[in-house]
Amino acid sequence: MSSFTVAPLEISSVLHGGYHHPVARRYQNNGRNLTKGMFMYPIFISDDPDAEEIVATLPGQKRWGINKLEGFIAPLVQKGLKSVILFGVPMKMEKDARGSPADDPQTPVILALQLLSKKFPQLFLACDVCLCEYTDHGHCGIMSELPNPLHSNMPTLDAEKSAPRIAEVALAYARAGAHCVAPSDMMDGRIRSIKLALMENGYGNRVTLMSYAAKFASGLYGPFRDAAGSAPMYGNRKCYQLPPNARGLARRAIKRDAAEGADILMVKPTLPYLDIVSDCATLEPDHPCAVYQVSGEYAMIVAGAEKGIYDLKQMAFETCEGFVRAGASIILSYFTPQFLDWLDEERTDL
Numbered sequence: 117m118s119s120f121t122v123a124p125l126e127i128s129s130v131l132h133g134g135y136h137h138p139v140a141r142r143y144q145n146n147g148r149n150l151t152k153g154m155f156m157y158p159i160f161i162s163d164d165p166d167a168e169e170i171v172a173t174l175p176g177q178k179r180w181g182i183n184k185l186e187g188f189i190a191p192l193v194q195k196g197l198k199s200v201i202l203f204g205v206p207m208k209m210e211k212d213a214r215g216s217p218a219d220d221p222q223t224p225v226i227l228a229l230q231l232l233s234k235k236f237p238q239l240f241l242a243c244d245v246c247l248c249e250y251t252d253h254g255h256c257g258i259m260s261e262l263p264n265p266l267h268s269n270m271p272t273l274d275a276e277k278s279a280p281r282i283a284e285v286a287l288a289y290a291r292a293g294a295h296c297v298a299p300s301d302m303m304d305g306r307i308r309s310i311k312l313a314l315m316e317n318g319y320g321n322r323v324t325l326m327s328y329a330a331k332f333a334s335g336l337y338g339p340f341r342d343a344a345g346s347a348p349m350y351g352n353r354k355c356y357q358l359p360p361n362a363r364g365l366a367r368r369a370i371k372r373d374a375a376e377g378a379d380i381l382m383v384k385p386t387l388p389y390l391d392i393v394s395d396c397a398t399l400e401p402d403h404p405c406a407v408y409q410v411s412g413e414y415a416m417i418v419a420g421a422e423k424g425i426y427d428l429k430q431m432a433f434e435t436c437e438g439f440v441r442a443g444a445s446i447i448l449s450y451f452t453p454q455f456l457d458w459l460d461e462e463r464t465d466l
C-alpha cells in the first residue's frame with residue numbers, strides 16, 4: 117500500500133491523445149512533410165564515356181560515363197526526380213595548378229549538362245563548382261605562393277586568385293546549361309565574384325547560385341573523395357573549411373554569402389550540425405536552406421542497417437525529417453532514388 121496519492125493529471129499534461137493513431141501522428145509535423153521535390157541527387161560523372169563503376173565506399177552509387185547517363189536518369193525522372201547535382205570525375209584528363217580541366221569544353225560535367233538539358237528539359241540541373249577534382253595538388257583553389265610559416269604541410273590558398281578562377285568555371289557551367297551553380301570551395305569572396313560574372317554575361321536572372329555557406333572540415337567526406345578522386349595530395353582543408361566547433365563563424369559565413377548574392381544557402385554535413393541548419397533558417401528566413409547529407413553519413417546509415425542495428429528506410433526518414441524540422445527545404449542525399457520509391461509507399465513506421 118503506497119503512502120502517497122497520485123494527483124490527477126493536469127489537462128495540459130495530456131499529450132498522448134494527439135498522436136495515438138498513425139494518421140494523427142502525421143498531423144504532428146507542423147505542416148512540413150518530406151516531398152520528392154525537396155531532394156537533389158548527387159551524381160558522379162566520369163570522363164570515361166562508357167563508365168558504370170561501382171564506388172566501394174559509397175554502396176549503391178556509381179561513376180557514370182556520358183553514354184550511360186540517359187539510361188540511368190530516365191527511370192528516376194519517371195518516378196518524380198526533380199533535381200540533380202553533378203560532380204565531375206576526370207580520371208584521364210591532365211590536371212594542373214589552376215584546375216584547367218574544370219572548364220575544358222570536353223570536361224565530363226560540361227558534356228553531361230549539355231546532354232541532360234537536351235534530354236530532360238524539366239530536370240533542374242545543379243553543378244558543383246570546385247577546383248579540387250581538377251588541380252594536380254587536389255586543393256579547392258589556387259595555392260598561395262607564400263609558404264604557411266606555422267605548418268609547411270598545411271597549405272594556404274590565394275583567395276584573390278581563386279575567386280575569379282572559380283567564377284570563370286561557374287560561368288562555363290552556366291553556358292553549358294546549368295540551372296544552378298554551387299561553389300563548394302569556401303574561398304572568401306567567391307559568391308560575389310560568381311554573381312557578378314553571371315550578371316555581366318547575361319546569366320544573372322537565369323542561374324541560381326547555391327552557396328555551400330557553412331561547410332565544415334569533417335571526417336565524413338571520405339567516400340566522396342574516393343568517388344571523385346579529390347583527396348588533397350598533401351595537407352588538409354582546414355585553412356578553408358570551418359572548424360567543427362565554430363558556430364559563430366558558420367553564422368558569419370551564412371550571413372556573408374547571403375549578402376554577397378547567394379540564392380540558396382547550404383549547410384554540410386548534416387547530422388552533427390543541426391544547430392547550424394536551424395541558425396541558417398532563422399538568420400536568413402528569406403533564403404531556402406539546403407543541407408547535404410554527405411557520403412560518410414550515407415555510408416554510415418547503410419552500414420548500420422546492414423549490421424542489423426536499425427531499419428534502413430526508417431533511419432533515412434528519421435534523419436531527413438530531422439533536417440526539415442531544423443529548417444531545411446532542400447536535401448542533397450544519396451538516398452534520393454530510394455525516396456522516390458519510399459514516398460509513394462504507405463508509411464508504416466509512424
Ligand SMILES: NCC(=O)CCC(=O)O
Nearest residue numbers: 300336337340410411412
Ligand atoms: N563538395 C562535395 C564534398 O566535399 C563532399 C560531399 C560528400 O562527402 O558527399
Ligand SMILES: [Zn+2]
Nearest residue numbers: 246247248256
Ligand atoms: Zn573542393
Ligand SMILES: [Zn+2]
Nearest residue numbers: 264270271355
Ligand atoms: Zn592555416
